[in-house]
Amino acid sequence: PDNSDAVQPGFPAALLWEFRVASLAVQLVLWAVFAIVFGVLAQKLLAARADPAGTETAAPQPASALG
Structure with missing residues (x-):
């Protein structure tokens, strides 16, 4: 099936990685x-x-104080 939401060629991998890490950090917080x-x-x-x-x-009394 055709997926128009896929990462397009030439999209910076570093930007995608930073987005994924930031998304994970937001979920953790x-x-x-x-x-x-x-x-x-x-x-x-x-x-x-x-x-x-x-x-x-x-508060419970120690046993010696009950004596």
Whole structure:
């Protein structure tokens, strides 16, 4: 089949390579930001579910202090 979108002869290979590397870098940054943002949001959501009343639990006492 005829592909009119193919890279035409004489097109600079260095320019095509730079575009591909830049596209990959943009994808990496995009997915890293998504992962960080959703990770922080999920952590806040799960922390809120674990402590629905908003009270902090007391730190566990060492066994020697209970004695």
